[in-house]
Amino acid sequence: MSRSRIFIDPGRCDYCGTCVAVCPADSITLEESTVFVDDKTCTRCLACVRICPLGVPREVSQ
Ligand code: SF4
Ligand code: SF4
Numbered sequence: 846m847s848r849s850r851i852f853i854d855p856g857r858c859d860y861c862g863t864c865v866a867v868c869p870a871d872s873i874t875l876e877e878s879t880v881f882v883d884d885k886t887c888t889r890c891l892a893c894v895r896i897c898p899l900g901v902p903r904e905v906s907q
Contacts, residue, residue: 848907849889851882857901864893864902 853864853873858880865873872887873880882893882902893902 849904850884850907851887851889851893851902852905853880853882853893853902855879857899859899861898864897867892867896 851872855878860875860877860880862875864880865875868887869890869892870886870888872883873893874883889904891904894904
């Protein structure tokens with residue numbers, strides 16, 4: 846089983862909420878200056894990676 850996670854750099858994110866809306870697993874939490882991905886529920890579907898207008902979410906090795 847591949848070990849990866851989704852990394853969202855808060856310094857590059859503009860908190861638009863697009864990835865939160867598209868995540869089928871409700872794994873992304875957006876706060877005023879932070880965005881979290883819950884590794885336990887994220888299925889690595891990469892929908893957030895594809896939809897982010899700024900190309901911020903990335904799949905990285907654990
Ligand atoms: S990879 Fe898929 S499940 Fe994981 S945070 Fe992105 S949209 Fe949600
Ligand atoms: S879609 Fe991109 S810019 Fe918008 S909140 Fe998600 S990571 Fe940030």
